[in-house]
Amino acid sequence: MASWPLVSCLRVQASRHNTSISGQTLPDCNIYSMRIFITGSTDGIGLASARALISQGHSVTIHARNASRAADAKAALPKADSVLIGDLSSIAQTKALAEAANKTGRFDCVMHNAGLGYQHGSRKTEDGLEALFAVNSLAPYILTCLMERPKRLVYVSSQLHSGGSDEFGDVEWKRRRYDSMQAYSDSKLHNAILACAVARRWPNVPSNSVHPGWVKTKLGGWSAPVDLDSGAKTQVYLASADDIGTGQYWANMKPAMTHSAVGNVGKQEELLKRYHELSGVALPE
Ligand SMILES: NC(=O)c1ccc[n+]([C@@H]2O[C@H](COP(=O)([O-])OP(=O)(O)OC[C@H]3O[C@@H](n4cnc5c(N)ncnc54)[C@H](OP(=O)(O)O)[C@@H]3O)[C@@H](O)[C@H]2O)c1
Numbered sequence: 001m002a003s004w005p006l007v008s009c010l011r012v013q014a015s016r017h018n019t020s021i022s023g024q025t026l027p028d029c030n031i032y033s034m035r036i037f038i039t040g041s042t043d044g045i046g047l048a049s050a051r052a053l054i055s056q057g058h059s060v061t062i063h064a065r066n067a068s069r070a071a072d073a074k075a076a077l078p079k080a081d082s083v084l085i086g087d088l089s090s091i092a093q094t095k096a097l098a099e100a101a102n103k104t105g106r107f108d109c110v111m112h113n114a115g116l117g118y119q120h121g122s123r124k125t126e127d128g129l130e131a132l133f134a135v136n137s138l139a140p141y142i143l144t145c146l147m148e149r150p151k152r153l154v155y156v157s158s159q160l161h162s163g164g165s166d167e168f169g170d171v172e173w174k175r176r177r178y179d180s181m182q183a184y185s186d187s188k189l190h191n192a193i194l195a196c197a198v199a200r201r202w203p204n205v206p207s208n209s210v211h212p213g214w215v216k217t218k219l220g221g222w223s224a225p226v227d228l229d230s231g232a233k234t235q236v237y238l239a240s241a242d243d244i245g246t247g248q249y250w251a252n253m254k255p256a257m258t259h260s261a262v263g264n265v266g267k268q269e270e271l272l273k274r275y276h277e278l279s280g281v282a283l284p285e
Helices: 044-055 067-076 091-103 131-146 159-163 180-201 228-240 265-279
Strands: 019-021 024-026 035-038 059-064 082-085 109-112 152-156 207-211 249-251
Touching (some): 035 044, 109 228, 152 180, 152 228, 180 265
Parallel strands (some): 035 059
Antiparallel strands (some): 019 024
């Protein structure tokens, strides 16, 4: 677990609770607490990350696809600050989610964690996109563009990004015959590329991607070797620790090697252009 961050967690907003460290109750200034938003925090690694960050004293806004899952998440995390709702497979709902998030104020950290796994077969969304692409790849881009720029960003990728394709002409799977493992790997490559592109475009906002490990969740499967708390560790660290750097892909608590497209500026810009075409939203300068 990360130690209490001292510098990057300074909070400009009013606090919600007193904090006690070494038996000394701090005044209602909450200087050690960050405002953190985690997508897909109803289950799995997102839920575990939210729980860990709340236990560190941070103010965590969780996210669910619908009202029923929001009630589940609130029951699982009664100390969460609030719950925002939006189905990330819908461009309209993702845009509305960004708007709702902005109404709550600026976040210190946004963690793009929600994802669909390769077990899911082909499903077209209301926008005519493949659902896995819409949820895993396009939604983090739309939220990044439309949410007030946070102080840092974390994108949950995967080691499987290394098998992703860096051809972006048919990212939405309109022409290709659907292959769920390829779609998943592609989406995780997109996450790592987006993190790096944002790090380059917004040098003042640390932006990193992370592989959590092969974790026991409904996405990872119950025979996966890594438990939830260990799986959440690196992304919790990236969300809350000082001096994490930017533009890196992390695994096992340290920067790791990536697909060659991740640091390729031409590929980054190509992907941003496709996202813009598909969503109508441009990444602000
Ligand atoms: N588990 C692994 O081994 C592993 C390995 C590498 C990377 N990852 C990555 O880690 C992240 C979290 O995965 P996980 O293993 O924790 O999976 P999980 O347990 O299935 O959790 C996924 C989360 O995303 C949410 N979600 C899915 N579709 C959504 C939609 N349309 N709108 C809003 N929310 C939606 C889920 O909501 P519901 O609860 O309502 O379904 C859930 O909260 C993913 O990005 C995944 O690619 C996982």
